[in-house]
Amino acid sequence: MSHILLGQTLTFIGNPWQMPPADAVQHITHGAVLVRDGKIIEVGSADTLRAANPDIPVTDYGKGLLMAGFVDAHAHYAQTAIIASWGKRLIDWLNSYTFPEEMRFGSAAYAHAVAERYLNLNLANGITTASAFCTTHPESVDAYFEAAQKRGMRMLGGKVMMDRNAPEALCDTALSGYEESKALLHKWQGVGRLGYVISPRFAPTSSETQLEAAGALWAQFPDALMQTHLGEQHEEIEWVAKLFPGHADYLAVYEHYGLVGPGAVMGHAIHLTDREWGALKDSGASLAHCPTSNTFIGSGLFDAQKAHDLGIPTGLATDVGGGSSFSMLRTMATAYEIGQLRGNALHPAQLLWMATRGSAQALRLGDRIGNLAPGFEADIVVLNLSSTKVIEQRVEGADDFWETLFPTIMLGDDRAISAVWINGKPA
Ligand code: GUN
Ligand code: ZN
Numbered sequence: 001m002s003h004i005l006l007g008q009t010l011t012f013i014g015n016p017w018q019m020p021p022a023d024a025v026q027h028i029t030h031g032a033v034l035v036r037d038g039k040i041i042e043v044g045s046a047d048t049l050r051a052a053n054p055d056i057p058v059t060d061y062g063k064g065l066l067m068a069g070f071v072d073a074h075a076h077y078a079q080t081a082i083i084a085s086w087g088k089r090l091i092d093w094l095n096s097y098t099f100p101e102e103m104r105f106g107s108a109a110y111a112h113a114v115a116e117r118y119l120n121l122n123l124a125n126g127i128t129t130a131s132a133f134c135t136t137h138p139e140s141v142d143a144y145f146e147a148a149q150k151r152g153m154r155m156l157g158g159k160v161m162m163d164r165n166a167p168e169a170l171c172d173t174a175l176s177g178y179e180e181s182k183a184l185l186h187k188w189q190g191v192g193r194l195g196y197v198i199s200p201r202f203a204p205t206s207s208e209t210q211l212e213a214a215g216a217l218w219a220q221f222p223d224a225l226m227q228t229h230l231g232e233q234h235e236e237i238e239w240v241a242k243l244f245p246g247h248a249d250y251l252a253v254y255e256h257y258g259l260v261g262p263g264a265v266m267g268h269a270i271h272l273t274d275r276e277w278g279a280l281k282d283s284g285a286s287l288a289h290c291p292t293s294n295t296f297i298g299s300g301l302f303d304a305q306k307a308h309d310l311g312i313p314t315g316l317a318t319d320v321g322g323g324s325s326f327s328m329l330r331t332m333a334t335a336y337e338i339g340q341l342r343g344n345a346l347h348p349a350q351l352l353w354m355a356t357r358g359s360a361q362a363l364r365l366g367d368r369i370g371n372l373a374p375g376f377e378a379d380i381v382v383l384n385l386s387s388t389k390v391i392e393q394r395v396e397g398a399d400d401f402w403e404t405l406f407p408t409i410m411l412g413d414d415r416a417i418s419a420v421w422i423n424g425k426p427a
Contacts, residue, residue, distance in 0.1 A: 007061035017308035021347035035378040038424040069128025069379035070328035071359035073315025074288035083321035105135040111143035126381035131156040158199035174209035202229035215258030232268035286362035290319035291334035315359030329412040378424035387416035
């Protein structure tokens, strides 16, 4: 089945972190995208593409901006219901809000209800792929992947492995965490567009035996991704030092158990030593920048420039529900503000890169999703660049494309998402 979408188009032809940012983007004002059987076949000028394909049905999005769907590199779908919970920092926030909520996912019915809600919210915000932590319950993973399968979405996720420092009812054991993760990996990895992610929550909630088991599982299934948390808050880092004496730093704990390497996605990575930065660079691991979470929970200011200067694949992430928004526009806006607080105004092309291509590469999907270009899967978002009164008046008389786009990044939300296409079909 073929279809032509008309609108402005945005395609990355280079990496805006490695060249003058605007030169990394091809923007066509009267553009068109030809999709067939779930793939992008061609991106070009509307007139040329339509003339060459007169019989293919057309959807005209007018001045809407067609670009790759957003890719959320790190989220917790089971925290949907507790997003925006007041007044705590990481450890207290986990104990007060997160763990009690995650306990509810022992009920398959509840897990299904939240998985449906979570994916609908993702689609409403133009997120076409995410890598999510589920809970320790295998039911939570089945619910998540079943809901993703129903929508034809390319989604990643896995069962949280956690055997200590959490309520007993929410803990697995080193053995059950391993066995259940392995069974779920067999069940879901590579099924349709789904991918399994081995997901030890973070060092403080896993025993040494569990971290060893997680490393052993990953060694058996290196095609699966591995996701965890690293260097988010000072209290957490001090706790890791107490729980794991004798290691050089936080990352060294993961290194010791074989959890650092290509396909590892480390959430946050705010407070790192020079040794950790260097070891991450050498390892081939990826980072997930979670800006709204980092400001909301009061964690700190991630150094996106340094990550890119070192060539570490870095994605953008909502970190729902520590993150305070489902919107990747809001998430880019907060990344911009964090950049400003570090003395570095990130270019809109750099923000968009992290939200699409950067996240896709961080999740080892860079050859399939994250760009509006021939050969990529047709996961497409259409942005309305005048979605509210304040944006509309701001872009009146804008001088160039970037000035037209930046207000939507800073001020936009789900109202700016005009349409989403999943695998070549309107969602
Ligand atoms: N560290 C360990 N678990 C979590 C979590 O659920 N959210 C965040 N933001 N950090 C974590
Ligand atoms: Zn997280």
